Amino acid sequence: MELIDGNQIAAALIAELKAEVAQISGRKPCIALVRVGEDPASVSYVKKKEKTAAEIGITSRVILPPVTITPAELFALLDQLNSDPTVDGILVQSPLPKGFDEVAVFRRVLATKDVDGFNTLNLGKIAQEDPSGFVSCTPAGIMELLARSGVDLKGKHVVVVGRSLIVGKPVALLALQKKAGANGTVTICHSQTRDLPGIVRQADVLIAAIGRAEMITADMVKPGVVVIDVGINRLPDPSKKSGFRLVGDVHFPTVSLLASKITPVPGGVGPMTVAMLMKNTVKAFRLQAAH
Amino acid sequence: MELIDGNQIAAALIAELKAEVAQISGRKPCIALVRVGEDPASVSYVKKKEKTAAEIGITSRVILPPVTITPAELFALLDQLNSDPTVDGILVQSPLPKGFDEVAVFRRVLATKDVDGFNTLNLGKIAQEDPSGFVSCTPAGIMELLARSGVDLKGKHVVVVGRSLIVGKPVALLALQKKAGANGTVTICHSQTRDLPGIVRQADVLIAAIGRAEMITADMVKPGVVVIDVGINRLPDPSKKSGFRLVGDVHFPTVSLLASKITPVPGGVGPMTVAMLMKNTVKAFRLQAAH
Numbered sequence: 001m002e003l004i005d006g007n008q009i010a011a012a013l014i015a016e017l018k019a020e021v022a023q024i025s026g027r028k029p030c031i032a033l034v035r036v037g038e039d040p041a042s043v044s045y046v047k048k049k050e051k052t053a054a055e056i057g058i059t060s061r062v063i064l065p066p067v068t069i070t071p072a073e074l075f076a077l078l079d080q081l082n083s084d085p086t087v088d089g090i091l092v093q094s095p096l097p098k099g100f101d102e103v104a105v106f107r108r109v110l111a112t113k114d115v116d117g118f119n120t121l122n123l124g125k126i127a128q129e130d131p132s133g134f135v136s137c138t139p140a141g142i143m144e145l146l147a148r149s150g151v152d153l154k155g156k157h158v159v160v161v162g163r164s165l166i167v168g169k170p171v172a173l174l175a176l177q178k179k180a181g182a183n184g185t186v187t188i189c190h191s192q193t194r195d196l197p198g199i200v201r202q203a204d205v206l207i208a209a210i211g212r213a214e215m216i217t218a219d220m221v222k223p224g225v226v227v228i229d230v231g232i233n234r235l236p237d238p239s240k241k242s243g244f245r246l247v248g249d250v251h252f253p254t255v256s257l258l259a260s261k262i263t264p265v266p267g268g269v270g271p272m273t274v275a276m277l278m279k280n281t282v283k284a285f286r287l288q289a290a291h
Numbered sequence: 292m293e294l295i296d297g298n299q300i301a302a303a304l305i306a307e308l309k310a311e312v313a314q315i316s317g318r319k320p321c322i323a324l325v326r327v328g329e330d331p332a333s334v335s336y337v338k339k340k341e342k343t344a345a346e347i348g349i350t351s352r353v354i355l356p357p358v359t360i361t362p363a364e365l366f367a368l369l370d371q372l373n374s375d376p377t378v379d380g381i382l383v384q385s386p387l388p389k390g391f392d393e394v395a396v397f398r399r400v401l402a403t404k405d406v407d408g409f410n411t412l413n414l415g416k417i418a419q420e421d422p423s424g425f426v427s428c429t430p431a432g433i434m435e436l437l438a439r440s441g442v443d444l445k446g447k448h449v450v451v452v453g454r455s456l457i458v459g460k461p462v463a464l465l466a467l468q469k470k471a472g473a474n475g476t477v478t479i480c481h482s483q484t485r486d487l488p489g490i491v492r493q494a495d496v497l498i499a500a501i502g503r504a505e506m507i508t509a510d511m512v513k514p515g516v517v518v519i520d521v522g523i524n525r526l527p528d529p530s531k532k533s534g535f536r537l538v539g540d541v542h543f544p545t546v547s548l549l550a551s552k553i554t555p556v557p558g559g560v561g562p563m564t565v566a567m568l569m570k571n572t573v574k575a576f577r578l579q580a581a582h
Contacts, residue, residue, distance in 0.1 A: 103421070123419065129456075184483075
C-alpha cells in the first residue's frame, strides 16, 4: 500500500507556483478573499488561504464585510471587485450567513475571476471540456493527486460516492473527459443507491465524498483499489485534548490493507484545495494579462 | 415487452402545448430557426420544426443566411435576434459549414433564448439542478419518454453508453438529479470502457447513444431492462427503395425479447426532440413574459 500524501503533493505544487510567480515582473497575481461573519472554521480557512498566497507571492486582499451586510450590498461589493483590474481572482468564503442565496452570490462573481469554480458558466465548461474555465478546488485537487501519483484513469472503473455540486458531479465529469489521465468509466452513487457495496466493490478507483464517518469498509472494496477519501468527519475521542479525532468516509485501518494507494484523512485531499485555489488564481492572472 | 412509442408520446405533448398556446392572448411564442447552407438533412429537420411549430400555434421565423456568411456576420445576426423582444427562442441548425466554431456560436445565443440548450450556462444549470435553464432536446426528450412510460429511476442503475455533450453527459446529470422520477445511480460508458458487456448487463435502464449500428446485443442485457435507443444509423438494405434502413444502437430483434420496455428506431427518441424544442420555446416565452 502506498500513501497518497496530500501535504507533500500540495507542497510541491506550491513550490512550483512560487517559482512561476517569481518570474512575473510588475504586478503580481491578486486574490480577493471575502468573508462575511465570524464562523470559526471560515476564519481559519481564510487565514490559511492568506498564508499560502503570501508564501507563493500572490497578493491577497482580505475583505471582511460586517455580518449585517445585505445581499444587495454584497452584490455591489462583488461588482466592484469584478471591475477592478488589479483583482484577478475572487473567493467568497462559504458558508454565508442565513438569508444569502449562495448560488446567486457565486453566479455574481465574474466567470473569469471565479477561482473557486462555482459559477454556473464554469460548471458548464467542465462538461464542454473547455480548458478556459475554472474547476472548483476539491475536484481539481483530486485529479491533481491522481495525476501526481501516477494513476491513469483510462478505461478504469471510477466509482464516485456522493453527488454534490462541489465534489461528486464535477469530479465525475472530469474523470470522464477525453484528455490524458482521464477517460474513466464513471459510476455515481448516492443515498438512493441500491446495493452500494456491490457497486463500490467494482471500483478500480474509489472517490468517497459522502460525509459519513468511515462508511466505506473493507468488505466493500476490491483488493488493489485506489482510494481518494474526500470526507472530513469528527469522531468523539476522549484520548484527544480536543475530545474528537478527524476521520474520512473510508475506514482507513482496514481499507488501507487492501488498497494499492490511499489518501489519509487529514493530509489527503484537504491540503490540495488551497493549493488549487492558488493555481486557479495564477491562471486567472494569465487570462487577464492576455486580454 | 412494451413498446415506448415516441410518436404517440410526442403527439400527446404537442397536443398539450397546442392547448396551452391557444390560451395565450396577444403575441404568440416565436422561434427563430437559423439554417446556414443546404445540407439535405438540415433542410428536412428545419422543415419539420417549422411544421410542428405551426401545428402548435408557435410562430416560426426561418432565416436562411447564404453559405458565404462569415462567423462575424452570423454573430451579428444572432445579436439582433437576442435583442428582438418578439423572438423567444433561437435555434441554429447543426451542423454549421466548416470554418464555424459551433460551441462559440451556441454560446452567442442568449441563455434565456437558448431553446436548444447548448449554451454553456444552460449546461451548468443542469448540474446545479436549476429549473430556470433549458435542457437540450434529446436528453429532455429521453426523460419525458421515461416519465410518460411510468419508469421511475429512483435507486435504479442507469447505464448511459456514450459521453457526448449533447446526449450522454446531460442525460447522466438529469438521471442523477434529486427530483421525482430521477435519483438514479448512473454509470457512463464509452469507447475506452473495459468490459462494456459486463457493465451494460447491470443496467436496469439502458440509454444507448453511441452511434454504432446494433452494437448492443441480447447477450449484453439483463432480462427486464428498460431500453432507450438514441442511435439512428443507416444499414445497407437492397430490399428498400432508398437502399438502406434505419436501425438504432441496439439490436432490436433480439434485445426486445428480453426488455420490459424499449423504444423503436425510428419512432422512439427522434420524434421527441422536436416536441421538446417546442416545449422549451413556450417556456422561453413564459420567462420573457414574466420579465
